[in-house]
Amino acid sequence: MARPQTRASLLRASMRTAEIVAPFLLLALLWQIASLYFPRYLFPSLADVFTHTIAIFANWSQFAEVLATVGRILAGLVGAFLIGAMIATAMMRFRAVDRFLAPILNFFQGIPALSWVVFAIIWFHGTEPRIFFIMTLTSLPAFTFQVLDALRGMSNELVEMVMSLRPTRAKMLRAMILPAILPDILTAWKVNLGNASRVVVVAELVGATGGVGYELLQQQQIFDMAGALAWTLQLVFFVLITQRIIAFIEARAFRYRAVSERSL
Amino acid sequence: MTPIAPSSDVEIRFEGVSKWFGGKVGGAGAFRAVDGLSLDIVQGEMVALLGKTGCGKSTTFNLIAGLLEPSAGTVRVQGLDPFRNFNDLRGKIAVVFQNDRLLPWRTAIGNVELGLEMLDRPAAERRDVAQSWLSRLGLAGHEHDYPHALSGGMRQRVSIARAFATDASILLCDEPFSSLDEITGQRLREEFASLVRENRKTAVFITHSINEALQIGHRVIVMTRPARVAYDVRLGADGKAGDGIAIRARIQEVLAA
Numbered sequence: 245m246a247r248p249q250t251r252a253s254l255l256r257a258s259m260r261t262a263e264i265v266a267p268f269l270l271l272a273l274l275w276q277i278a279s280l281y282f283p284r285y286l287f288p289s290l291a292d293v294f295t296h297t298i299a300i301f302a303n304w305s306q307f308a309e310v311l312a313t314v315g316r317i318l319a320g321l322v323g324a325f326l327i328g329a330m331i332a333t334a335m336m337r338f339r340a341v342d343r344f345l346a347p348i349l350n351f352f353q354g355i356p357a358l359s360w361v362v363f364a365i366i367w368f369h370g371t372e373p374r375i376f377f378i379m380t381l382t383s384l385p386a387f388t389f390q391v392l393d394a395l396r397g398m399s400n401e402l403v404e405m406v407m408s409l410r411p412t413r414a415k416m417l418r419a420m421i422l423p424a425i426l427p428d429i430l431t432a433w434k435v436n437l438g439n440a441s442r443v444v445v446v447a448e449l450v451g452a453t454g455g456v457g458y459e460l461l462q463q464q465q466i467f468d469m470a471g472a473l474a475w476t477l478q479l480v481f482f483v484l485i486t487q488r489i490i491a492f493i494e495a496r497a498f499r500y501r502a503v504s505e506r507s508l
Numbered sequence: 509m510t511p512i513a514p515s516s517d518v519e520i521r522f523e524g525v526s527k528w529f530g531g532k533v534g535g536a537g538a539f540r541a542v543d544g545l546s547l548d549i550v551q552g553e554m555v556a557l558l559g560k561t562g563c564g565k566s567t568t569f570n571l572i573a574g575l576l577e578p579s580a581g582t583v584r585v586q587g588l589d590p591f592r593n594f595n596d597l598r599g600k601i602a603v604v605f606q607n608d609r610l611l612p613w614r615t616a617i618g619n620v621e622l623g624l625e626m627l628d629r630p631a632a633e634r635r636d637v638a639q640s641w642l643s644r645l646g647l648a649g650h651e652h653d654y655p656h657a658l659s660g661g662m663r664q665r666v667s668i669a670r671a672f673a674t675d676a677s678i679l680l681c682d683e684p685f686s687s688l689d690e691i692t693g694q695r696l697r698e699e700f701a702s703l704v705r706e707n708r709k710t711a712v713f714i715t716h717s718i719n720e721a722l723q724i725g726h727r728v729i730v731m732t733r734p735a736r737v738a739y740d741v742r743l744g745a746d747g748k749a750g751d752g753i754a755i756r757a758r759i760q761e762v763l764a765a
Contacts, residue, residue, distance in 0.1 A: 401605070401607070401609050402609055402611060404575060404605075404609075405603070405605060405609040406611075406622070407575060408573050408601070408603040409623050409626045409674075410574075410594055410595055410597065410598035410599075411626050412626075415625065415626055419611070419622060419625065419626075420611070498613075499654075500612050500654040500655075500656070501612075501656070502654075502656035
């Protein structure tokens with residue numbers, strides 16, 4: 245027989261799960277009801293959407309399109325993060341670089357993703373360079389400012405303490421800078437991942453001959469709402485899985501944080 | 509007052525050192541924190557730098573640590589410029605700050621190991637040394653606690669262990685017990701003084717408390733604002749001044765001036 249403490253924690257876990265699942269169940273129920281009253285091309289049944297979703301998983305050539313999109317998102321984000329981190333480091337170290345680049349990055353932030361798509365189509369040949377360019381340029385300003393803020397937000401007292409031990413640059417990076425900015429970097433990844441999954445669809449819709457965006461365009465042309473939803477769900481699954489991975493890393497990496505029993 | 513010891517034993521030397529902040533030296537809006545400071549500190553001395561808040565004690569401290577460059581004059585630590593020869597003094601100067609400054613993402617033992625990591629000591633040696641210092645400072649059993657789980661006194665003990673673990677010959681302490689309650693501060697002060705004596709360190713101890721300066725220092729240097737030596741007195745080897753009352757009265761007089 246389970247002990248009272250175990251029972252209570254099981255009950256709490258069940259409640260938390262119910263809280264997460266309940267809104268989706270309600271949404272699904274409303275959709276299913278709508279499917280009974282509207283034509284299939286507007287509101288297909290949940291079973292129809294489910295069948296399409298499983299078909300994408302089961303068919304390698306279709307699932308490869310999902311993987312291609314995921315690869316494009318990750319390549320663009322990694323590219324934007326690495327370039328952004330380098331630019332942020334230079335802006336942090338040299339005031340002149342900061343004064344020169346900050347207005348340019350602010351200007352870039354104002355350019356809509358769709359404009360980058362058009363520029364990429366004009367400037368580049370081939371799908372992959374175009375999409376990499378779009379993904380990188382749309383995420384670059386955000387990553388740069390987020391890394392810069394993280395660097396500026398480091399505790400001066402802790403930096404001074406580590407400096408008093410006279411570290412090499414590599415040791416300063418490993419012992420102080422990376423652990424200090426990691427929380428902000430993971431947050432930046434979470435935010436940019438969601439943005440990138442939206443931008444990649446636009447980029448593929450217009451500038452690609454494969455991937456989830458391209459497949460969505462095909463579904464639109466044949467008015468297949470179930471197919472459109474099934475392809476959309478692939479990206480949603482990817483974002484959710486990646487967010488869980490980041491949450492897992494956070495839980496492991498930030499064990500040192502004090503937990504208050506009273507929340508905000 | 510005893511004369512300053514011969515220069516061959518000198519560990520720390522200030523010669524006409526000035527430090528300005530906030531603009532060109534002597535310029536409008538510039539602020540002078542240290543003004544032509546000259547002093548010698550010899551090997552094995554425990555020197556208390558005493559002065560009122562804002563008199564440039566911490567600037568003097570940062571000049572010795574090599575975290576600041578003098579605007580004029582020269583600072584030498586073991587014959588080297590601590591700012592320009594920054595890396596050459598690695599492992600030779602250890603610092604205990606006003607607050608513990610523990611890295612929150614490291615456990616107590618991880619924080620103590622930090623200085624040893626900078627010296628490229630093997631992992632097993634780091635662990636043994638850190639463990640031994642934590643035990644000496646009464647923190648056995650707390651090695652794997654994160655700073656947030658330790659009390660203020662325990663955290664400051666970890667930071668003292670971090671300073672001693674590198675076996676640096678010079679210890680710089682910037683009012684390390686001022687944020688602790690009186691009883692904890694007093695106990696840690698006594699432990700700290702005995703560790704410094706036992707390990708034959710040269711210690712520079714910054715404080716604004718006359719009691720603390722007289723209790724911990726072999727020598728008390730009183731500084732005026734901007735930092736320059738106003739009174740320099742050696743106490744007995746046991747830390748008790750020959751004429752404690754007269755010295756205390758003189759210090760109070762200098763500080764009040």
